[in-house]
Amino acid sequence: MAEQLNISTSEIIHQLKLSCQIPEIVEAIATQTVINQAAKEAQIEVTETELQEEGDKLRLEKKLATAKETWGWLNKNHLSVQDFEELVRNNLIYKKLANHLFAPQVEKFFYENRINYEAAVTYEVILEDRDLALELFYAFEEGEITFSEIARLYIQDSELRRAGGYQGIRHRKDFRPEIAAAVFAANALQILKPITSPKGIYLIWVEEIIQPELEEDLRQQIIDELFTDWLKAKAVPLIQKAQFKLDNINSTEEVKSYA
Known part of the structure; x- marks a missing residue:
């Protein structure tokens, strides 16, 4: 050697x-x-x-x-x-x-593309059953269950479950197009009606919409x-x-x- x-x-x-x-x-x-x-x-x-x-x-x-x-x-x-x-x-x-x-x-460029710099703070749970997603959506709206409880019951990943389904701060490009359209049309502290995607049925709670500033x-x-x-x-x-x-x-x- x-x-x-x-x-x-x-x-x-x-x-x-x-x-x-x-x-x-x-x-x-x-x-x-x-x-x-x-x-x-x-x-x-x-x-x-x-x-x-x-x-x-x-x-x-x-x-x-x-x-x-x-x-x-x-x-x-x-x-x-x-x-x-x-x-x-x-x-x-x-x-x-x-x-x-x-x-x-x-x-x-910023003002022409301002929407691309909008951000959202979201929590999400992905389900397989749309009927279950709708049931949970209405239960949340009626105050019968919290989103953290939904996350604790239906998220398999342990770290994501502990975080209550928290996705962090994400921009429009970070979401699937059909999800981005719903998220950025929402108000803060709003749950979205279940959204169907190839990955599953998304149940999303929007905590905050962050408008960009040219800092x-x-x-x-x-x-x-x-x-x-x-x-x-x-x-x-x-x-x-x-x-x-x-x-x-x-x-x-x-x-x-x-x-």
């Missing part, structure tokens, strides 16, 4: 091929190419002060409180100091380009979503061309020279 593991670049690339990770690598390269070109055209630059601040944020995210921990993380990931600086610079350019391109569009977190979320969609559209032609080349590569050395 070997006492030391010696790994070559070609072996790493070959393992990436065998683990079917080459498409992800190609996508990352194409995406970074698009970002670099667009940033150059937009004359986006970063200062040394910004680099230092972003580097500090990254170390904080990675919980690298000391120089020793930072060096350990760099070694583990086979990164040099120059690689780390490039990583930080790329992060900054990504953020600056996203804001440059899409910050002016946020308010218009900083949502503003940044919209910028990121728009930028991600834009990047994908721009990168697709490059990815298709790259994958065409990869399909015709027979040796790991050729992959290495291309990458």
Whole structure:
């Protein structure tokens, strides 16, 4: 048995091929190419002060409180100091380009798509028998049973049963369309008439409907979503061309020279 593991670049690339990770690598390269070109055209630059601040944020995210921990993380990931600086610079350019391109569009996009950012706090029980679901619905409305009692009696999953069927805060896209329509047409503290779906008969109690406000977190979320969609559209032609080349590569050395 070997006492030391010696790994070559070609072996790493070959393992990436065998683990079917080459498409992800190609996508990352194409995406970074698009970002670099667009940033150059937009004359986006970063200062040394910004680099230092972003580097500090990254170390904080990675919980690298000391120089020793930072060096350990760099070694583990086979990164040099120059690689780390490039990583930080790329992060900054990504953020600056996203804001440059899409910050002016946020308010218009938000108000045109406001319903997609509505959220609901719901509790649900899924039953197999519609007659039983209707019986429980009317019993709840008459005050003969609470929703937590329904959950305790008819939910099989122990954790979900203990939570009373609580589903958390979910947006319209997180629900099946027929359920979303009923949920977001409801008032707070309202039980919905049983809804039939392929999964079963849903009995849902709506605790709260949360109307969205364009605060900083949502503003940044919209910028990121728009930028991600834009990047994908721009990168697709490059990815298709790259994958065409990869399909015709027979040796790991050729992959290495291309990458």
